[in-house]
Amino acid sequence: MGLRTVKWIVGATALALVFGQVPAKAEFPEKPVEMTVLFGGTAQTIGQLLAELMSKNLANPVVPVARTGGGGSVGYNYVHGTDPDGYNIVWNSNSISTGYHGGKTDFDYTAFKPIAKISVEVPAFAVRADAGWETLQDMVDDIKSSDKKLKVGASGKGSFTHLTTMALLDKLGLSDKVIHVPYDQGKAPVELLAGRIDAALQWPGQFISHSEAGTINILCVTSKDRISALPDVQTCAEGGAGDLDITMWRGLAAPADTPDEVIVVLEEAAQKAATSDEFVEASKTVGFEPAFTGHAEFGDQIAADDKWIGELIKQLGLNN
Amino acid sequence: MDLLYSALTVALAPDAILAVAIGTFVGLVFGSIPGLTFTVALALVLPVTFSLEATPAIGLLLGTYIGGMTGGSVSAILLGIPGTPSSAATVIDGYQLTKRGKASLALGTAVIVSTFGGLFSLVVMIVSVDFVAKMALHFGPVEIFALVLFGLSTICGLSEKSLVRGLIAGVIGLMLMTIGLDDIDGVQRLTFGTITLQQGVNLLVAMIALFAVPHVIQAFTEYYRNDTQTVNATDVSVELPSFRVLKDNFWLMVRSAFIGTGIGAIPGTGGPIAAFIAYAQAKRSAKDGERFGKGALAGVVAPETANNAVTGGAMIPLLSLGIPGDPATALVLSGLLIHGLVPGPMLFIQHPGEIYAIYISIIVAYICVLAIQLLGIRFFVQILRVPAHLLAVAIVVMCGFGAYAVRNSAFDVYTMAILGLLAYGLMRARIPLTPVILGLVLGPTLEREFRTALILSEGNFATFFSSVTAVVFYVLAIGVIALHFFGQSREARAARNKTKQQQQEKAV
Numbered sequence: 001m002g003l004r005t006v007k008w009i010v011g012a013t014a015l016a017l018v019f020g021q022v023p024a025k026a027e028f029p030e031k032p033v034e035m036t037v038l039f040g041g042t043a044q045t046i047g048q049l050l051a052e053l054m055s056k057n058l059a060n061p062v063v064p065v066a067r068t069g070g071g072g073s074v075g076y077n078y079v080h081g082t083d084p085d086g087y088n089i090v091w092n093s094n095s096i097s098t099g100y101h102g103g104k105t106d107f108d109y110t111a112f113k114p115i116a117k118i119s120v121e122v123p124a125f126a127v128r129a130d131a132g133w134e135t136l137q138d139m140v141d142d143i144k145s146s147d148k149k150l151k152v153g154a155s156g157k158g159s160f161t162h163l164t165t166m167a168l169l170d171k172l173g174l175s176d177k178v179i180h181v182p183y184d185q186g187k188a189p190v191e192l193l194a195g196r197i198d199a200a201l202q203w204p205g206q207f208i209s210h211s212e213a214g215t216i217n218i219l220c221v222t223s224k225d226r227i228s229a230l231p232d233v234q235t236c237a238e239g240g241a242g243d244l245d246i247t248m249w250r251g252l253a254a255p256a257d258t259p260d261e262v263i264v265v266l267e268e269a270a271q272k273a274a275t276s277d278e279f280v281e282a283s284k285t286v287g288f289e290p291a292f293t294g295h296a297e298f299g300d301q302i303a304a305d306d307k308w309i310g311e312l313i314k315q316l317g318l319n320n
Numbered sequence: 321m322d323l324l325y326s327a328l329t330v331a332l333a334p335d336a337i338l339a340v341a342i343g344t345f346v347g348l349v350f351g352s353i354p355g356l357t358f359t360v361a362l363a364l365v366l367p368v369t370f371s372l373e374a375t376p377a378i379g380l381l382l383g384t385y386i387g388g389m390t391g392g393s394v395s396a397i398l399l400g401i402p403g404t405p406s407s408a409a410t411v412i413d414g415y416q417l418t419k420r421g422k423a424s425l426a427l428g429t430a431v432i433v434s435t436f437g438g439l440f441s442l443v444v445m446i447v448s449v450d451f452v453a454k455m456a457l458h459f460g461p462v463e464i465f466a467l468v469l470f471g472l473s474t475i476c477g478l479s480e481k482s483l484v485r486g487l488i489a490g491v492i493g494l495m496l497m498t499i500g501l502d503d504i505d506g507v508q509r510l511t512f513g514t515i516t517l518q519q520g521v522n523l524l525v526a527m528i529a530l531f532a533v534p535h536v537i538q539a540f541t542e543y544y545r546n547d548t549q550t551v552n553a554t555d556v557s558v559e560l561p562s563f564r565v566l567k568d569n570f571w572l573m574v575r576s577a578f579i580g581t582g583i584g585a586i587p588g589t590g591g592p593i594a595a596f597i598a599y600a601q602a603k604r605s606a607k608d609g610e611r612f613g614k615g616a617l618a619g620v621v622a623p624e625t626a627n628n629a630v631t632g633g634a635m636i637p638l639l640s641l642g643i644p645g646d647p648a649t650a651l652v653l654s655g656l657l658i659h660g661l662v663p664g665p666m667l668f669i670q671h672p673g674e675i676y677a678i679y680i681s682i683i684v685a686y687i688c689v690l691a692i693q694l695l696g697i698r699f700f701v702q703i704l705r706v707p708a709h710l711l712a713v714a715i716v717v718m719c720g721f722g723a724y725a726v727r728n729s730a731f732d733v734y735t736m737a738i739l740g741l742l743a744y745g746l747m748r749a750r751i752p753l754t755p756v757i758l759g760l761v762l763g764p765t766l767e768r769e770f771r772t773a774l775i776l777s778e779g780n781f782a783t784f785f786s787s788v789t790a791v792v793f794y795v796l797a798i799g800v801i802a803l804h805f806f807g808q809s810r811e812a813r814a815a816r817n818k819t820k821q822q823q824q825e826k827a828v
Contacts (some may be wrong), residue, residue: 040647044363045654052367065728066363069519070501074729077515102506105515151776158506181775182504184768186650187587190643194457196776205657209642209664278370286657318506 028086028265029060035252036079036090037064038072041186042203045286046119046250047091053273058265064091071095071159073104080111084255086262089115092253094160096302097309101319102158109302112253115263116270117298119283120291121248122223123164124204125236126216128192136219136239139199140172151179153188153200158318163309164222164246165201166316171241192216204229205287222246227289249291249305251298267295327676330375331684339376340681343383344688350384351391352700354401354715355528355722358388362651374659374674379681381655385648386438386685389591389631390693393430393624394700398423399715401531405523406591406627408757409599411531412478413612413619420615423701428560429617430624431693433573435686437625440577441584441632442682449668452633453640456585461773462783464588466790466797468766471593471758473797474600476804477612478754483804485751492746493759494766496521496739504771516731525723525732526739526760532719533740534747536712543709560694561617569621572602580626584633588769590646591627592761598626604803632682639663639675 037047048064055061067075072095082088090112100108125136133139143150152169154161162180169178181188181197188200189207193215200207201222208229210216220236221227224245236244252270254263273279274292283290293301313319330336343365350361361384369377392404397414410430417426444452459467472490479486499510500520511517566573576598583594602622603612612619634645642663644650656663661674668675703711723736743753777783785791 040650041654044651045657048367048654049370049658052370064367067728069727069729070515071506071518073501073515074519074727078729104501104506104508104518149778156503156506179775179778181772183772184503184588186643190457190587190637190641191460193641194460196460205662206642209662209666213665215665281660282658285660285662286654 027059028262029058031087032060033058033062033086033266034088035062035064036075036088037066037068038075038091038093038095039068040066042121042205042286042288043091043093043250046282046288049279049282049286050091050118050270050273053276053279054266054269057269057272062089062269071099071102071104073099076105076107076111079255080107082255084113084257084259086254086258086266089252089254089266091250093250094248094305094309096253097306098158098160098163098313100306101310101313103319109306111256113256113258113263114295114298114302115252115254116267116274116295117249117251117291117293117301118270118274119250119288120223121203121250121288122221122227123161123201123246123248124207124218124221124230124233125165125168125199125201126189126192126207126211126218127199128195129215129217131198131217133217133219136172136234136236136241139219140174140240143174143177149177149179150174150199151181151197153181153183153191153197154202155184156182158313160248161201163312163316167246167312168201168222168236168241168244171236171244189216203287205285208287229284229287229289249298249301250288263295323673324676327673327680330673331379331677331680333375335373336376336379336677336681337684339372340379340383340684341688343380343385344387344685345383345692347384347387347389348391348394348689348692348696351388351403352394353718353722354395354399354403354532355524355719356725357404357524357722358385358391359648359651360725361388362648366651366655369655370658374661375677375681377655377659378652378661378674378678379684381652382678382681383685383688385652386628386631386682387689387692388648389628390431390434390438390689392627393434393620394427394693397426397430397620398700398703399711400535401715401719402527404591405527405757405761406595406630407623408527408531408592408754408761409595409623409627410620412599412754413614413616416613416615417617417620418704422559422615423704424697425559425561426617426620427697427700428694429565430620431690431697432561432566433569433576433621433625434628435690436573437577437580437628438631438686438689439683440574440625441581441629441635442679443632444581445632445636446679449636449640452581452585452636455582456587456637456641458789459586460787461769461776462787463789463793464586465766465769465773465784466787466793467583467586467589468593468762468769470793470797470800471597471762472766473800474596475755475758476801477600477603478596478758479752481750483808486755489746489751489753489755490759493756493761494763495759496526496756497523497760497763498767504768504775519727519729519731521735521739521760522726522732523760524726525736527757528719528723529736529739530743530753530756532715533736534744534753536716537740537744538747539708539712543707560697565617569618572605572618572621573625575601575605576622576625577629580629581633583626584630584645585636587637587641587643587645588765590634591630592757593765594626594630594633595623596758596761598622600800604800635678635682639667639678640665 051062051064079090154165192200220239350356392407395403396407396410400415402408475490501518579598580594637643644653723732
């Protein structure tokens with residue numbers, strides 16, 4: 001076999017490798033889909049799992065890429081600037097509304113087209129067990145009858161947990177007796193345990209182990225219905241906080257002009273992933289509720305949440 | 321005993337050991353390449369763990385974490401560029417040792433003391449997890465502020481000749497970290513209305529810029545001036561630390577391991593702070609303190625022991641309180657959660673078997689670190705044979721790549737270039753760069769804890785003196801500064817006497 005023949009064989013094999021991969025009819029996605037993840041922590045955990053599971057149902061993988069910073073605005077800005085062809089999607093959350101109304105981005109939720117809602121996380125409100133507050137009402141009575149202020153730990157000003165805290169305490173009639181203490185994600189429960197703050201509003205996963213150990217009382221969850229991770233914990237509305245119903249959703253979205261046929265493909269893959277046993281199993285320990293809804297319903301929820309978040313931010317004077 | 325036995329069978333199963341070994345290797349590679357860190361490595365291996373059993377999955381993550389923490393010292397010592405922020409303090413003396421042809425000695429010492437530090441902290445964790453967790457709870461904003469202030473006082477020891485220049489450098493570092501979105505009030509600072517600047521300066525990117533870019537520029541200027549010194553083959557001989565060296569430094573190792581474990585256990589601090597504080601105490605307590613900065617082996621021993629002791633320390637709040645101390649442990653936490661292990665006080669009651677498996681995996685990881693590194697040293701040091709200007713090209717590529725990989729943002733690559741030029745300017749103005757790093761590392765914590773403390777006290781400054789622990793740290797900080805001035809005036813007097821003597825001799 002001469003050198004010439006070898007060259008021919010190599011060349012032909014290379015050509016076959018290059019063109020052999022392309023199916024007769026090109027089908028979306030023809031290349032990997034990039035999913036921008038805006039935050040670390042739970043957002044990243046769920047996002048990575050979702051991408052992994054979605055990849056099983058698509059011709060090409062979904063690749064999670066972390067673009068953190070600026071309370072999500074950096075990642076939104078990146079995806080906003082990409083071609084609307086479905087190859088760039090964002091692991092979306094209510095931060096699209098907190099970011100816009102807080103003056104961090106100059107585009108709002110309409111810059112993106114919803115694909116599907118994937119999960120919901122419900123904030124929980126907790127106090128130290130030795131404070132002697134068994135119910136929300138105990139706490140309200142105690143604070144109202146004394147002249148001391150309630151120190152509540154949540155994330156920084158204008159963040160989702162901060163806004164939820166303010167909405168809750170407003171409904172309880174305590175909005176002028178509260179000091180908001182901002183903490184990095186994850187640190188509020190420790191500060192609560194150490195007794196430096198009186199209450200904390202964070203994600204249930206951060207409280208459950210301490211609650212089982214008997215050092216922390218979880219007083220309520222902010223959603224309309226009780227959550228599966230904490231079936232015995234009242235909703236805040238049951239505890240006397242009027243009609244409070246706040247949840248944080250996470251879902252997928254693409255730049256506004258992305259064609260509908262592409263959205264549908266991604267939506268279907270997302271549905272399979274979000275309803276799979278693996279995803280449901282992980283939700284219990286990671287601390288979220290799988291809550292798939294299609295793109296139309298998801299769009300309605302984004303718009304509705306944007307309204308109250310905008311109003312609350314204006315009311316608190318945080319729209320800088 | 322049954323539990324321990326079953327944990328041993330799970331954690332020492334071939335697949336578990338393999339997972340730890342692979343993790344350690346990946347961590348070492350990422351840690352030792354400047355620009356890539358174990359945080360990136362952890363994010364890459366995390367999806368792989370989803371499909372594994374719990375024990376190998378956690379082993380893979382812990383291996384990556386531990387390997388990465390150790391690997392940072394390789395490029396710190398060989399190239400003078402820290403592979404991770406935690407190894408920034410190792411550069412000071414480690415790189416000087418390389419210049420003196422003792423690279424393999426420094427590398428060997430680093431890996432052995434790292435293993436010591438890591439295992440020491442593991443023992444502390446096993447014996448006293450509850451006690452340490454309670455101690456960590458005691459560290460609120462006031463105490464952490466005081467600790468960080470004490471950390472800043474080590475600028476004195478890192479300023480080389482002039483304290484003023486050291487302070488200038490420290491302030492530059494503090495200022496750089498204020499760019500971006502302020503976490504407490506949600507306000508944008510120095511962003512000029514752009515979204516891109518909201519992400520601020522990333523610590524790792526700044527570190528690459530400060531250490532790597534001036535190094536590269538210098539390599540090229542030397543090349544074009546034709547005054548490169550080629551490294552002789554004899555300079556890269558492999559010499560491992562003797563038992564005596566370790567024995568001489570034993571108490572230093574124990575002290576540094578204590579510092580590392582303690583600081584690691586306090587959420588919101590971490591490896592870089594521990595390494596600098598350990599380095600400073602080693603320098604102060606040494607009889608030949610003036611040798612520090614010129615290639616003292618103890619200057620490698622202290623920070624390397626401490627930064628690996630942080631791994632065990634950081635596991636304490638992670639496992640017992642569910643609080644990740646830094647981005648890297650946050651990724652380990654994700655892995656635990658996916659496999660149904662919810663950290664917190666109940667973890668030790670509900671999953672004692674898995675806890676033992678974690679302990680055993682950590683030990684296996686350190687054995688792997690020791691084996692891979694000690695075997696690898698003879699290959700690592702070969703990099704010194706590469707001419708400096710060629711190596712510089714490779715470093716530029718890796719750093720650009722690494723800066724981008726931190727947050728997948730082109731902005732970080734530009735930041736690296738701009739800060740790098742600034743750093744070269746500072747170097748030419750003989751302003752030391754290490755205090756800049758110290759400012760970068762400590763700045764955000766210092767500010768955050770200061771403001772949180774004031775919010776908690778409703779604006780009352782007396783809160784900063786309300787805790788004994790805090791006051792102790794203030795006193796230590798003042799002590800360090802006082803000792804520095806005392807030492808300086810003594811040196812100045814000695815120098816004056818010397819010149820006087822010489823003049824007298826001349827007169828005679």
